[in-house]
Amino acid sequence: MNWNFLSLRHLLRSEVGAIYLGLVALSAGLVLTLWTWRLAVDYELSQQLADLNHDATQIAVAVTERLAQYQTVERSGQALFVVSPSVQREQWRVYVKNLQVKENFPGLVGLAFISYVPHQELTRFLARSQADGAPDFVIHPGGRRDAYCIIQYIEPAAGNDNALGFDSCTLPASRRAMEQARDTGRPILTDWVQLSQQPDNRSAVVLYAPVYHAGAPVQTVEERRAALRGWIGARIRIDILMQGVIPKGSTVDLDIFAGNKASLNTLLYNHDGKLDTLNGHLESVAEHSNRLLFPTTIEFGGQIWMLRFSRQISSPYGETALVVISGTLISLLLFVVLWSLGRTKAKAQALAEKMTAALRDSENAIRTLYEVTTTDHRSTEAKIQSLLTMGCQRFGLDTGILSHVEGQRYEVVAVVSPDGEIGKGNVYELADTYCEFTLKNNAPLCLEKVWGTALQHHPGHARFGLQAYLGTTVMVRGQPYGTLNFYSRHPRSAPFTLLDREILQLMVQWIGGVIEREQMEEEARQHQAMLTHATRLNTMGEMASGLAHELNQPLTCIVNFAEACTNMLRAGRAEREESLAILEKISAQSQRAGKIIHRMRRFIRKGEVQRAVVEITAIIDEIREFIAIEARRYAITIHYQLKPDLPPLLVDRIQIQQVILNLIRNAMEAIRGQDGVREITIQASCYTDTLAEIAIRDTGPGLSTEIASRILDPFFTTKTNGLGLGLTISQSIVETHGGSLWVSSHTGPGATFHFTLPIAEAVYHDN
Amino acid sequence: MTTEPVVFVVDDDPDVCESLSLLLKSVGLKTQTFANAHSFLDGYPPERAGCLVVDVRMPGMSGLELQQTLIQQDICLPVIVITAHGDVPMAIRAMKAGAIDFIEKPYSSQTLLEQVHKALTKDAEARRVQSQRKAVAARLALLTSREYEVLERAVAGQYNKVIAAELGISLPTVEARRKRIMEKLQAKSFADLVRILASHKANKGKP
Numbered sequence A: 001m002n003w004n005f006l007s008l009r010h011l012l013r014s015e016v017g018a019i020y021l022g023l024v025a026l027s028a029g030l031v032l033t034l035w036t037w038r039l040a041v042d043y044e045l046s047q048q049l050a051d052l053n054h055d056a057t058q059i060a061v062a063v064t065e066r067l068a069q070y071q072t073v074e075r076s077g078q079a080l081f082v083v084s085p086s087v088q089r090e091q092w093r094v095y096v097k098n099l100q101v102k103e104n105f106p107g108l109v110g111l112a113f114i115s116y117v118p119h120q121e122l123t124r125f126l127a128r129s130q131a132d133g134a135p136d137f138v139i140h141p142g143g144r145r146d147a148y149c150i151i152q153y154i155e156p157a158a159g160n161d162n163a164l165g166f167d168s169c170t171l172p173a174s175r176r177a178m179e180q181a182r183d184t185g186r187p188i189l190t191d192w193v194q195l196s197q198q199p200d201n202r203s204a205v206v207l208y209a210p211v212y213h214a215g216a217p218v219q220t221v222e223e224r225r226a227a228l229r230g231w232i233g234a235r236i237r238i239d240i241l242m243q244g245v246i247p248k249g250s251t252v253d254l255d256i257f258a259g260n261k262a263s264l265n266t267l268l269y270n271h272d273g274k275l276d277t278l279n280g281h282l283e284s285v286a287e288h289s290n291r292l293l294f295p296t297t298i299e300f301g302g303q304i305w306m307l308r309f310s311r312q313i314s315s316p317y318g319e320t321a322l323v324v325i326s327g328t329l330i331s332l333l334l335f336v337v338l339w340s341l342g343r344t345k346a347k348a349q350a351l352a353e354k355m356t357a358a359l360r361d362s363e364n365a366i367r368t369l370y371e372v373t374t375t376d377h378r379s380t381e382a383k384i385q386s387l388l389t390m391g392c393q394r395f396g397l398d399t400g401i402l403s404h405v406e407g408q409r410y411e412v413v414a415v416v417s418p419d420g421e422i423g424k425g426n427v428y429e430l431a432d433t434y435c436e437f438t439l440k441n442n443a444p445l446c447l448e449k450v451w452g453t454a455l456q457h458h459p460g461h462a463r464f465g466l467q468a469y470l471g472t473t474v475m476v477r478g479q480p481y482g483t484l485n486f487y488s489r490h491p492r493s494a495p496f497t498l499l500d501r502e503i504l505q506l507m508v509q510w511i512g513g514v515i516e517r518e519q520m521e522e523e524a525r526q527h528q529a530m531l532t533h534a535t536r537l538n539t540m541g542e543m544a545s546g547l548a549h550e551l552n553q554p555l556t557c558i559v560n561f562a563e564a565c566t567n568m569l570r571a572g573r574a575e576r577e578e579s580l581a582i583l584e585k586i587s588a589q590s591q592r593a594g595k596i597i598h599r600m601r602r603f604i605r606k607g608e609v610q611r612a613v614v615e616i617t618a619i620i621d622e623i624r625e626f627i628a629i630e631a632r633r634y635a636i637t638i639h640y641q642l643k644p645d646l647p648p649l650l651v652d653r654i655q656i657q658q659v660i661l662n663l664i665r666n667a668m669e670a671i672r673g674q675d676g677v678r679e680i681t682i683q684a685s686c687y688t689d690t691l692a693e694i695a696i697r698d699t700g701p702g703l704s705t706e707i708a709s710r711i712l713d714p715f716f717t718t719k720t721n722g723l724g725l726g727l728t729i730s731q732s733i734v735e736t737h738g739g740s741l742w743v744s745s746h747t748g749p750g751a752t753f754h755f756t757l758p759i760a761e762a763v764y765h766d767n
Numbered sequence B: 001m002t003t004e005p006v007v008f009v010v011d012d013d014p015d016v017c018e019s020l021s022l023l024l025k026s027v028g029l030k031t032q033t034f035a036n037a038h039s040f041l042d043g044y045p046p047e048r049a050g051c052l053v054v055d056v057r058m059p060g061m062s063g064l065e066l067q068q069t070l071i072q073q074d075i076c077l078p079v080i081v082i083t084a085h086g087d088v089p090m091a092i093r094a095m096k097a098g099a100i101d102f103i104e105k106p107y108s109s110q111t112l113l114e115q116v117h118k119a120l121t122k123d124a125e126a127r128r129v130q131s132q133r134k135a136v137a138a139r140l141a142l143l144t145s146r147e148y149e150v151l152e153r154a155v156a157g158q159y160n161k162v163i164a165a166e167l168g169i170s171l172p173t174v175e176a177r178r179k180r181i182m183e184k185l186q187a188k189s190f191a192d193l194v195r196i197l198a199s200h201k202a203n204k205g206k207p
Helices: A002-013 A014-081 A089-100 A118-131 A170-185 A223-228 A236-244 A278-290 A317-374 A380-395 A499-573 A578-602 A616-634 A655-672 A705-710 A726-736 A762-765 B014-026 B037-045 B064-071 B087-098 B109-140 B145-155 B160-167 B171-182 B190-203
Strands: A108-118 A145-157 A204-213 A229-236 A252-258 A265-269 A291-300 A303-311 A399-406 A409-416 A428-429 A443-446 A470-475 A479-488 A612-614 A637-642 A650-652 A679-686 A689-700 A741-745 A752-758 B006-010 B030-034 B050-055 B079-083 B101-104
Touching: A014 A108, A014 A204, A014 A229, A014 A236, A014 A252, A014 A291, A014 A303, A014 B014, A089 A108, A089 A145, A108 A118, A108 A204, A108 B087, A118 A145, A145 A170, A145 A229, A170 A204, A170 A223, A204 A223, A204 A616, A229 A236, A236 A265, A252 A650, A265 B030, A265 B037, A278 A479, A278 B087, A317 A380, A317 A499, A380 A399, A380 A409, A380 A479, A380 A499, A409 A479, A428 A679, A470 A499, A470 A612, A470 A679, A470 B171, A479 A499, A499 B109, A578 B014, A616 A637, A616 A650, A616 A655, A616 A679, A650 A655, A650 A752, A655 A679, A655 A726, A655 A752, A726 A741, A726 A752, A762 B160, B006 B014, B006 B037, B014 B030, B037 B050, B037 B064, B050 B064, B050 B109, B064 B079, B064 B087, B079 B087, B079 B109, B087 B101, B101 B109, B109 B190, B145 B171, B160 B171
Parallel strands: A637 A679, B006 B030, B006 B050, B050 B079, B079 B101
Antiparallel strands: A108 A145, A108 A229, A204 A229, A252 A265, A252 A303, A291 A303, A399 A409, A399 A479, A409 A428, A443 A470, A470 A479, A612 A650, A679 A689, A689 A752, A741 A752
16 A cells, blocks of 8 residues: 555656646546536526426416316306206307307307207207208217217307217217216316317317206206206317417427326327327427426316426527536646646656755765775775776776876876776876876866767877766876876767766865875885984984994004014013913904994994894893993993893884984983983883883983973974984884883983883784 | 102003003003092002003093093193094193193004103103202292392392392392302302292292
């Protein structure tokens, strides 16, 4: 889930994600628009339905009112027969005429009186009718029946020509309605009837109201049947009826069905009036699918009519198009806004990620640089080699060179090249390399592809085929030392980045610093060696008088002995034994002189540091003579307190002797002018398991705290013509050996200088 | 004066002492060696004629210090300074202090021996002059103060008459005093008298 969440977040952050987000918003907007539009359409439709409902209700009321008027007409007919039981044809005509049926009761196409005539009275009825102004009165259809329901009068005659004499009982619909009216005493309406005289008017119905014999009881069905005289029949053309009911210009269509079910069989009235063809009916019903329907029923004359109002649905789309258009526009706008916002955000994100990546890249590069340059145990050369390798990887170039340039001489100091074609120490002409430009530049020189540029005729390209190059000047002590450069024979596709140049600069700074330090160390080493030698010579010079005295002593003795012997031999007084003894003494003195010269030569020798395993007593024994000479000169007593069984040291004996002599001479200088005890004690002991300690103690005035604190500083001296380097050099010699030099007992009588030296066993053990 | 002069050798190097002693003996000189200055000062008899051969650089008192000490103690023993390593200031100091010579080791034995002989001669001469001076002084001491007044004026070349006038005495008194002076000083002539007095005055102030 988490992964999904992350990937979703990632998706949303990307540019594609922004499009998706926009599309989602667009879809949502469109759905919302659609929904709103549907609501608007529904509202529009419901409005239309409500309108239809309103119109329909008005029409239904009008229809009911009109039907009620017809019923009233019938009731007046009934009343007529009650008032005047023997209504004549003429009377009926006048009556109907006075009703002004056509004007007052549109749709009422005929008002008839139908006589109920049992068969046995038929003849009499016929006679009476023929007598009553209708000589050609016949009953049709013919045939014998038990009873006849004969249309006796019908007015207006026009349009009802065939009706007179028609036996209505022969029509099942009329018969049912008449019987029902008879039995109930109320006007009953027929189903639709096919009126013979009006072949097109399927939409005609007849309303029958019973007429009973005046005065006859009509409380029960039997009484009513017995009292039946006939019926008032109102023939109603529904289409005409409707012409007055539906207001002109109304868009409401009305279909009327008998009963409460809409079907072709029960269709009484069609708004088109196209009742005559089946297709028309089908069409009219099929039309309902895109029409608003409002069915309602009315009950009249024992019949239920279903009035089905309909109206063509006026397209709601025009009204709601604004909703769709504005909704779509808003959605699109939202999409565009979101998309562009997302795009901007994605771009910012991408930029941020790019920058983060660049930062990480630079951090990694610098860390690598740091790791390469700070691995302590490796030599500088190895570090530079690693640096070159790292640079080749970093810059994507084959070869890395650290060069030293002097004039036109370009020497390879360190190199990493794939096939080893460039060797360390190789020398080239500066003009053959791009470095000639690098050295003239303050900034790194970056060449991604030389071919095709002004440089392509340069030897670097023309002869060596170098395409890509990155290099800069290595500065040492503010002077150009050479160059650090990387190159490749393949052009580089991507340009060098700012980071590349900065890393190159860092490398160069580090290398410059390292070279500078090495140069300074080398100079310091040379300086130190010179100083050491100079000091040794100085020490030697200081001791020269002593040495000369020492050498002159035996020489003097030799001269004396030789002359004495000569004199004795000349005088002839020489005894053989005596002469031999003198000659032996001469020989001994000669050897003494030779030894002195030998030691002196060893001491003066300026040699490399040669560490060897040597006993501390041997070191001191060799300089005992020197010490003794000096001590004699200043009447100083030297005490040796060398701990026996001291382990041998690993030291350069000459250097250590120099240190000891230096300290002793200092001690002598400190005490030689004083009147009190003049003694120097040389001690050797174990300091730790790994270090031996040598201490030189004098009985001089000691050192003040101020002097003691500075006595080891270079060029600090209390002597009138001292350099102030003796102790410094002694200290550096001791420290080079891995020991240390310090001074103690500053106050009170005497000062003691100590130094430690490594015990050979410990050194070997360590290694 | 009859005793044989001795060459005293002071050097901290026993080999040097031994060889030098042998050399001097080989030419018939008597020697005595000391390992350091103090032992020499302790063992040296001042009346003994001879000379001193001393090394400059020694533990304790150096050769030059010893030379100074001898001067302070009014011991006029001729000193030859030898050194294995000398420098000009050291030589000047030694010579100013009256050293016979300042010899650097190694030396030719001839040079040393010459200087030793020179030193011994000088010592002998010095001892002789010193004894004469002592004798003159003793004779001068016999003079009365009045006689000494006359002597001074006579030696200065004044006539007796002038002397008498200056001192307010008579001429015969002057002459009588001059006669007694000649007797007391054992002078054979006036010239002899002048020489004795000049020699005495020249040595006056010297120990």
